[in-house]
Amino acid sequence: MRSETDTTDNTASSATANPLHGRGRHGDLTSGPVQAHLVRLSVPMIWGILAIVASQLVNTFYISMISPAHLAAISFTFPVTMTVLSLIIGLGIGMSSVVSRAIGEGNHDTVVRLSSHGLILAVIAGVIMALVGHAIMEPLFRAMGATDDMMPMVLDYMGLWFAGIVFITVPMVGNSAIRATGDTLTPALIMMGTTAFLVILDPLLIFGLFGLPRMEMHGAALATIISYGVSMLVALWILKYKKRIIFQDGLHLDQFGDSARRLLFIALPAGITSTIQPMTSGVLTAILAQSGTHAVAAFGVATRVEAFAFIVIMALATGMSPILGQNWGARRFDRVHETLRLAIRFCVLWSVAVAAILMIGAYPLAGLFSTDAETVRMTALYFLIVPFSYAAGNLVPGWSSAFNAIGLPQRSAAMIGVKMIIVQIPLAFIGNHFFGVIGVFASIAIANIGTGLYYHWRNKQHMTTAELAHSPA
Template sequence: MRNRFTSSYIDGPIGSTMLRTACSMLAGTLAISGYNIADTWFVSSLGTDQLAAMGFTFPVIMLIGCVYRGLCVGVMTPTAHSLGGGRRPEAARLVTSGLMLMMLASLAIGTAGALTIEPTFRLCGAGSNVMTYIVQYMLIWYFGSFTGTLGMAGNDLLIAAGDSFTASMLMLFGLGLNVLLDPLFIFGWCGFPVMGIAGAALATVISQAVCGIVALRLLYSRHRLIASPRIPRDTLGKAWKTIIRFAVPATLGMLLMPIGSAVITRIVASFGDAAVAATAAASRLEVVAFIFPMALGIALMPMVAQNYGARRFDRINQCRRFAMRFAGGFLLTMAVIYFFAAPYVVGWFSKDPEVQRIMILYLRIVSFGFAAVEIHRFSGFFFTGCGRPAAAAFLNALRVVVFLVPFSLLALWAGSLVLVFWARLAADLLAGGIACYAARRMTRNLPEEPFGKPQETPAEFQAEAVNESAEL
């Protein structure tokens, strides 16, 4: 049985549905990065040591976030398959089982992380002057990380159910609540106790908890995607096996990104502090070009997965053509803008002439690979949405391990920073081209009956609807 949210993915016009969803997700996409910006801005008022402590926490939080995001993909994709196929009770059992698994994983990771804060961050290079602040922040973050997991999963599942606007507004509301709570807890406004850096962690945990509870309530009342937690053991085991099948490749693929970035940063550091500062600033500016394509991509995978579950392979191919053409046209336009605007915008980030010179080189070279980067990312979504998560992970490994790191090492061996930027461009173009070809070939050769059973008749659909109503 499908509702009005699901039917927009299955029956609505491809282009307008994707663009409408992207526009509705734009605010949420901006809010994702807003949490860190808000916390960093408030904590910077406490002092240099507290700000440095925040800097040390980001890589660890990002790596753990990759695990949680992978679990979200593991729940969202098979859920979208079931929704697309009209099997809502099955989707509800998957969601409930997935939330139980994510709770257990977050509690295990939180406990292990809290017990190993000092050795972990000493390995990261944190000194005794900032360790106290790191412990204050991470203790709250670790034990409250399950709230972030629930919020992340709730938003992803709302998007999978076709309710992207609500998910985006929840993300924006969470950011607003976080900004409101930060000064109350950090500085002790309005009679609250002064908590310092620990207050930033508590504000994040509370805002994520509120959003998670609202999202789960909507999944239960509006979308009927929360089932009874009394799930038979064999059914729970099968659901977890399905979720892990998608979650593990997704997690590995996501972990490759920060690892690859760390290797490239180490290579760039060989050319001096100015090179590190310039590439770091330019990479922040680079993100601006991807804001709208990222919003488009957020709903792309559940849309593909729902159509895969509905056996609408014609629509999957239409989605692929529209998404690839949009990414190519939009980001090639952004590349031209960056090429000509680079000399005028670098002054916003640094007054150092050497830093400005390197930033201009970076933006004028790397930007012409933006389209290939997004096409590569979209291709992974098509493989995951069509039940091939290992292929998506392989594409990520191809870009980082086979192309980006070896090409950058060759540039280092040649002793040229400019060649490092050309190496990035070459890696992006090669990986994007291969991924686009692979996704095109895969979607055009999808099997007619991916689930190994004939198309259900209207009578079978009616019987399933009666059974679903009785169960709900």
């Protein structure tokens, strides 16, 4: 832990000279009411994450208008795209964690170096993922259960999506650097702008409106890449000229090794951890594919609706990360505990409210996404079974975000790994064998409740141990 946070840069730059701590020290999260910081940082992210989740729903909605087969095909892509995005998120988590803690320690030179080199890592990661993705996508989707008639549609989307992955990687990681400074409004506006472009381009390219060629799945992927490309240019401009937290005088590659070590110390386990959830979704999709395309389509719709419903929780996790990081770096453990207490309380209350809405409105909500009776029935079945477990289940990702923010990604990885790999997947196979689709959905609820309650109890002890290790000798 100490080796990762060891500072070798010149730390003479004081808070008064730090542009991150401008008038009123608005970027300083180590003082002032914690609840006010949580609200200020989380609310803009509601709109930002809403925009990103809405973009996925927009793709799903327009593609579902083509045919049920196209809806099933885009559902097959969700676990794969989310796995890749999770790797990118891992790098973003590393960026946010090390930058926010460096801000808390007062190391502005380190902030600039880590932000700049983090963007270089984002480009390298994007190129690697594009090459690997193109090499394995066809056998991967066949292993997931995609049929011969679905494969052309799936590959039409994913081939272009992988080709443009760098345009997604750079703005996502850059936004994490901006958030580490205590500014979540700017990244939220960037994400909203990305979705605005997508909403305009999607129908034009999918259906070939106004004289454009009808590209269907290929058009959906192209609209996504163009939208993120625009957001990449905006994010880089803000980082360089507004925030001034990337190099103004060269790349300083002689220090890249140290920056990469610090970033990857968090990013690698966080990225692997982030991929476990979508990879598990991929396994569940393959299991459900044994019951037909209706089950796959229903699972795809239900998980998209869940993502939409928990935007507020995602925003809260994003908003609390720089608060935890800066206060951990400043060794303000009292504020770390207060942040966690407020966040967990809100998480439970929101989860209960969402569960009630989804269970009561199961059939009407399912009917919004499909007119096929069997798809609607299976989607509603999911909403009647799984939401009961939300309050406990959301505790695990919440604690995972907290451990990543304070530089303890191994504990985060252990929690998610046990929940998904040790508990969820075996339960899904057992449930499917004995009860079919109902058994798979029930296995999700059981895994949520069991692991959520256990790890919430254990993590209170972990935090005490971590504080003792991080305290001055």
